[in-house]
Amino acid sequence: METLHDRTKKWTGSRAELGKLDIGNFATSQNAWKIRLSVLRSLSPWSSASVPAQLGAGSSLAVEDHARPFLVSPDATFSCGFLEAGENAFSFSVWYTNAADKTAVWTANPGAPVNGRGSRISFRGDGGLALADGNGTAVWESMTSGEGLAISLLDSGNLVISDPFTGGGRAVWQSFDWPTDTLVPSQPFTKETRLVAGYFNLHYDNDNVLRLLYDGPDTSSIYWPNPGYTVIGNGRTNNKSLGVAVLDDAGVFLSSDNLLAKSSDLGPGIKQWPTLDQDGNLRIYSLNESTGGWAVSWAAVQQPCSTQGLCGQNAICEYQPSLKCSCLPGYEMANPRDWRYGCKPMFSISSCIHAAPEQFKFVELQHTDFYGYDLGYNSSVSFEYCKKLCMEMCSCTAFSYRLTGTGVCYPKGSLFNGYTSPNFRGSIYIKVPYNFDTSAASFYARSTAGLACNSSDPVPVALAGSQDNKWPYFFGFAGVLGRTPEGELLEVGQLAQALRQVVASGDVVSLVDSRMQGQFNSRQALDMLRISSVCLEEKRNGPTMDEIAKALTEFDDEDEHLSTTRDCVADGN
Secondary structure, three states: OOOOOHHHHOOOOOOOOOOOOOOOOOOHHOOOOOOOOOOOOOOOOOHHHHOOOOOOOOOOEEHHOOOOOOEOOOOEEEEEEEEEEEOOEEEEEEOOOOOOOOEEEEEEEOOOEEEEOEEEEEEOOOEEEEEEOOOOOEEOOOOOOOOOOOHHHHHHOEEEEEEOOOOOOOOEEEEHHHOOOOOOOOOOOOOOOOEEEOOOOEEOOOOOOOEEEEOOOOOEEEEOOOOOOOOOOOOOOOOOOOOEEOOOOOEEEEEEEEEEEEOOOOOOOOOOEEEEOOOOOOOEEEOOOOOOOOEEEEEEEOHHHOOOOOOOOOOOEEEOOEEEEOOOOEEEEEOOOOHHOEEEEOOOOOOOOOHHHHHHHOOOOOOOEEEOEOOEEEOOHHHHHHHHHEEEOOOEEEEEEEOOOEEEEEOOOOOOOEEEEOOOOOOEEEEEOOOOOOHHHHHHHHHHOOOOOOOOOOOOHHHOOOOOOOHHHHHHHHHHHHHHHOOOOOOOOHHHHHHHHHHHHHHHHHHHHHOOOOOOOOOHHHHHHHHHHHOOOOOOOOOOOHHHHHHHHHHHHHHHHHHHHHHHHHHHO
């Protein structure tokens, strides 16, 4: 009977030493790309019969000729060449020929596409495969050399540089040894390789268990399989010396640690591949060859918020039913364009060491917890004891308390991996300065979430381009700003303070429904907030109705600038 090791033995030939893979940094994380572009198929000037499956030394392809593949496998299942990876940016990749979106299964130099002009892939005379940028600089090389070498794209999707003069055409380099974020059927995944997507990676750990890891700049943690269970509890085993996994032709992903993942459309003949996506989840995709579309047929993480690092530090992940990130009360987004930067406090403490406990208070968030980073564990204690414990610990930023027969207390040092779920029977209590207005802070954290609560609702016609667009701003803000995240009405004083904070920050874009796609005048919207905040002042200080009407009608004079403002807002999103 063929074993898993037998299946992969033929792929475990010579391998260059695998260096430490660069998983990027936050300077480029917001531009972290995955080649899954929605490029509709159209008639092509080339056919698979006109593109070879093998080339000799001296062959090359210019990026300007990206419509033509460099190689096509003998059965035309796979193609390789230049794929569009953004505006004037291309990657050298291998993809399924019949996939409408040209889904890449392997990429040279992932995360760093080359220029759309002047770039070239070359199989040089010395036997090396090199990718050159527009200025001629080699940005990636196969590091191979030898006379008479050939490059081939096999039916398996493996891009191979081989020596045809040796028995069987010995491979001196193959893409299967250097996976990026995707595997194809029969491609072995071993302890020497890993899949990488941003700060997430799939790898075999020291105990030969296949795991998903979030490896960020400030923290690193395993999130799959469930770190709260033992290896055996997760249905795995670590008593094997072998660490290898493979997806077979029927759609079964089998690992030596006893993982058995079956795609929902199990069966031979279906093109499938496991991919580590940018959200940190490992999924198996299946290709519908008649339409060129693909669908998820298996996922490692069933609850998206179980993937760590998605919302960053001091933020909460919630799935209702789409993924939503929000800042803690008293915190705001550190980078409005990328949740992975997390949230930063809106308050300052001169010195935690010298701050007296009475200078703090706690804000409760029900059904919410932060996994890990516990400063301790205390059972059978009262709520007041747990509160006092965190209050007197300088390094304690919050505490988790739950009543499960006995009181369980977890003081927290750092707040990573936050999530909210109605199934969690506990609360997290966030430490903030005593005089900090948490009602206004809760509003601000919600308003900067960047995700619409009712994203499926249609945009009102008046908001979608009407020339008379000032009144929807006014009444829309009145309806949204006047409520807490729980839907409760804010007191007038709390609302006024919240409005003043937004006006002072000038960040009105994050308050406007993203479905408007930038089709609004940001200056008018900010002026609406200013008027609203002034109207909430004490009566003797507030404006008259004539003054309000005059300010509103003045907006009409600015409408000719609307299109310019739209462009600016669109660039900022």
